[in-house]
Amino acid sequence: MRQIVLDTETTGLDPLQGHRVIEVACVEMINRSLTGNHLHLYINPDRDSDPEALQIHGLTTEFLSGHPRFAEVADQIAEYVKDAEIIIHNAPFDRKFLNAEFAKIKRPPFDDLCGSITDSLLYARELHPGKRNSLDALCERYGISNAHRTLHGALLDSELLAEVWLAMTRGQDALLMDFEQTGSTPGVQGVRTEKFDASSLPVIRASAEELTEHEAYLDALDKAAGKPCVWRAEASA
Structure with a gap:
C-alpha cells in the first residue's frame, strides 16, 4: 500500500483570484513505513504573495523567481503521486489549488492522478469530536515535537502530518489489514479489511x-x- 502525505504553500487563499501554488511537498509511506523518498519543489508563481500568506510561509517573490514554473514540474508531480492514496490535512484547500494549476496547463485534474484522497482533518474530527484538530494541536495530542516549526513549510508540515497519521491510525497495524485492497470491503476512510481466516496462520x-x-x-x-x-x-x- 503506497500512501503519500502531501502539503502545499500558496500565494493566497483562492485560485479563482489568481493565487498560485508556490511549494509542493510529498512524503512517501509504503505499508505504513516512511521510505525517505520525498518530493519537494519550490515553484515560481509569477506574482507576489499576499502579505498574510507571506507572513505564514516566508517565501519571498525574489526567492521563488529562481525556481521553475508549475508547467515545468507538472510531470514530476503527476508521476510521483500516480495511483497512490494521498493524505492531506484539509484536503479541499490543496486540491482546489492543484486542480487549478493542472487546468492552467490544460492537463487532467490532480484528483484524477491519484488512487484516492484522504482528508486527515476529517479523520481527526471523527476521532476527536469537539476538540482542536489543527496540525499543531494533533502534534501536541500525540506527543510529536514541532518545536522547530516557526514558519509553515510544506515539507516540514508533511513530515509532521505523516507522524500524526501513523499515530492516529495505529490500530490499522492489526492482522486484518489488507495492503493489496483486493476482494475486500470498504472500511473507515478507505481502509479495507479482509474476513479473518485462522487457518492461514502458521502453527509453531x-x-x-x-x-x-x-x-x-x-x-x-x-x-x-x-x-x-x-x-x-x-x-x-
Missing part, C-alpha cells in the same frame, strides 16, 4: 526444551498455590 509448536521449562514453571505455581494451578485444572477438566 514448542520444542522439547520449551515444554520442559513450561512444566517446571507450572510445578512452581502448584507449589506456591498449594493446589494445581488453573492451567492444569482446566486441562484435566
Whole structure:
C-alpha cells in the first residue's frame, strides 16, 4: 500500500483570484513505513504573495523567481503521486489549488492522478469530536515535537502530518489489514479489511526444551498455590 502525505504553500487563499501554488511537498509511506523518498519543489508563481500568506510561509517573490514554473514540474508531480492514496490535512484547500494549476496547463485534474484522497482533518474530527484538530494541536495530542516549526513549510508540515497519521491510525497495524485492497470491503476512510481466516496462520509448536521449562514453571505455581494451578485444572477438566 503506497500512501503519500502531501502539503502545499500558496500565494493566497483562492485560485479563482489568481493565487498560485508556490511549494509542493510529498512524503512517501509504503505499508505504513516512511521510505525517505520525498518530493519537494519550490515553484515560481509569477506574482507576489499576499502579505498574510507571506507572513505564514516566508517565501519571498525574489526567492521563488529562481525556481521553475508549475508547467515545468507538472510531470514530476503527476508521476510521483500516480495511483497512490494521498493524505492531506484539509484536503479541499490543496486540491482546489492543484486542480487549478493542472487546468492552467490544460492537463487532467490532480484528483484524477491519484488512487484516492484522504482528508486527515476529517479523520481527526471523527476521532476527536469537539476538540482542536489543527496540525499543531494533533502534534501536541500525540506527543510529536514541532518545536522547530516557526514558519509553515510544506515539507516540514508533511513530515509532521505523516507522524500524526501513523499515530492516529495505529490500530490499522492489526492482522486484518489488507495492503493489496483486493476482494475486500470498504472500511473507515478507505481502509479495507479482509474476513479473518485462522487457518492461514502458521502453527509453531514448542520444542522439547520449551515444554520442559513450561512444566517446571507450572510445578512452581502448584507449589506456591498449594493446589494445581488453573492451567492444569482446566486441562484435566
